[in-house]
Amino acid sequence: MEIDDRKIKILEAIINDYINTGEPIGSRTIARKYELGVSSATIRNEMADLEDMGYLEHLHTSSGRKPSDKGYRLYVDKLMKAHQITAQEELLIRGMLMDAAMFEVDKIIRQVSLLLSRLTQLTCIIKATSVGKSCLKALQLINIDNGSILLVIVTDSSIIKNNMIRIHKPIEADVLQKLNNMLNVRLKNLTIEGINLEVINNIKIDLQGYEDIFNAIIPALYECLNEEESSEVILEGETNILHYPEYNDIVRAKEFISFLDDKESLKKILPTSKDTTISIGVENYIPEAREYSVISRAYSKGDNPLGSIGIIGPTRMDYSKVISLLNKVIELLNRNLNNFDEWG
Numbered sequence: 001m002e003i004d005d006r007k008i009k010i011l012e013a014i015i016n017d018y019i020n021t022g023e024p025i026g027s028r029t030i031a032r033k034y035e036l037g038v039s040s041a042t043i044r045n046e047m048a049d050l051e052d053m054g055y056l057e058h059l060h061t062s063s064g065r066k067p068s069d070k071g072y073r074l075y076v077d078k079l080m081k082a083h084q085i086t087a088q089e090e091l092l093i094r095g096m097l098m099d100a101a102m103f104e105v106d107k108i109i110r111q112v113s114l115l116l117s118r119l120t121q122l123t124c125i126i127k128a129t130s131v132g133k134s135c136l137k138a139l140q141l142i143n144i145d146n147g148s149i150l151l152v153i154v155t156d157s158s159i160i161k162n163n164m165i166r167i168h169k170p171i172e173a174d175v176l177q178k179l180n181n182m183l184n185v186r187l188k189n190l191t192i193e194g195i196n197l198e199v200i201n202n203i204k205i206d207l208q209g210y211e212d213i214f215n216a217i218i219p220a221l222y223e224c225l226n227e228e229e230s231s232e233v234i235l236e237g238e239t240n241i242l243h244y245p246e247y248n249d250i251v252r253a254k255e256f257i258s259f260l261d262d263k264e265s266l267k268k269i270l271p272t273s274k275d276t277t278i279s280i281g282v283e284n285y286i287p288e289a290r291e292y293s294v295i296s297r298a299y300s301k302g303d304n305p306l307g308s309i310g311i312i313g314p315t316r317m318d319y320s321k322v323i324s325l326l327n328k329v330i331e332l333l334n335r336n337l338n339n340f341d342e343w344g
Contacts, residue, residue, distance in 0.1 A: 003053065008079065010037055011045050011055055015067045016328075019316050022245055024064030040234045055296060069281035069315060072293070076278055083324040088236050089119060090328075097332045106161075108336070110234060112309065112329060117237025119325050122313035123260065125296075126234040128272045128306075133193045136221075143211070146170040148178050149213065151220055156189075161223070165216040179213070182206045187221070233263045244314050259288045270296045270308035276323055281315045291315070295322050299330050301337045 003011075013034040017025050027044035032123040034304040036043065050056045055071035067075070085093075088254050095107070096115050102279070109128050140152040144164070150169065153161040171179075186203050187195070200218060200305055238260050241247045247256065260267065265286050279294045289312075294308035309330060311322050 003050075003055070003074075006036075006038065007046050007050055011044055011050055011067075012075065012079045013067065014047075014056065015079070018066050018085060019318055022316060023292070024059050024066045026064040029064070033319060065314070070284065072280045072315055072319075073283075074104045076280070080320045083318075083320040085324055085328055089325065092119065093329055093332060095323075097329070097336055108303050108333070109307070110236075113234050113236035116309070116311060116329060117240060118314075118327065120311050120317075120322050121237070121240050121243055122317060122322065123235065123237045123240055123268050123310050125260075125270060125310045125312060127267050127272075127310075128232055133308055135189050136187050137188055137189075139180070139182050139217075141165075141176050141183070142171065143171065143176060149176070151217060153220060159221065163216060163220040165213055167210075167212050171210070179207065179210065180214070181219070192222065193234060233266050235260060237264075241313060244316075246314065253290075256292075262288070265289070269312075270310045272298045272305045272308050274298050274300060274305065276327060278319065278323070292316055293319070294317070295326060297326060297330050298339065299333050306337065 001108040010030065013030055013036065014025055017023075017030075017033070029045055030037070030043050031040040038046075047048060047056060049069075051058055054068055055074060056065040057068045058065050063134055063224045074080055092115065096111050098265060106128065109126055110186070113124040113126050135156050136153065137156045138152075138154045140154075142150040142152065144150050147167060147170075149165045149167055150161040153163075167262050183203065183206070186199060186206065190199070195218075207217075238257060241256050247253050265288060269279065269284060269286055269289050273295070276295065276297045279289075279296075281293065284290050284292070284294060291314075292312050293315045294310050295317075296308050297303040298308045300306055309326065311317075311326060313322075
């Protein structure tokens, strides 16, 4: 049996209605709410066909039907209309990311997770690059005022750390540049294991007379390059799913929260793809994720993916809105990450 235009229109109406209400819908309601030009009896027959074809599911506790995962897949691939980001959404996104170069990258990523969870009212999951696997790309000392210097550490994964150093005496710009050159000669391309006692002693000799800088640099380097692996998964908006009435059921809510606690599973549901990936219900190969939909995309610097950002929620999520917001955020995030090259 083929799905013709009339069935498509009825299916689209059912999906749009269910996304908005979460309530199964019957033929009379469709005929009343949507001008499809056919009777409720005809709609009822078409709905029965759509159920036989696997696009709808019939709930035994209701006379109405709801979309199946197969129905949502058809909707996402062929039916949904692009969400137009509102002026307010655009302002929020740009406001959070426009000054990103002034912050540490891991802080920006946390801001992104908070922003997306608020805009989508769903859970944001970020699989971030592990800082502990990185090596130093550049180190920069920047004069702030007579009593302060900003230490900027950049890794090969574009991770940036900022540390303010208090100094006892001002440092001339040419002297500071000389210190920068010496430090980069000693430290560039080193991992945490590479910063051994010999390297530290050589830096101490180079910075003789500038002990306040030396005392600040070594702890900052170790903190930057020796972070725990658990920081790889960032979560925000874990309880947003409770806004959906069907998750007021304590058992379903606990199952979702329990799934979010499994960080290894969360990493697996976020593929590292530059294209937007949409996994609906049973399409998630991890059994615990098969009641949810996951929309994800990698963020990157040039051709190098740095991590993945995903939105997880009920299969009746507003796919068009989530996809548009995720793509807009990643587009601006990627642009800012590529601007970090000036430190290299």
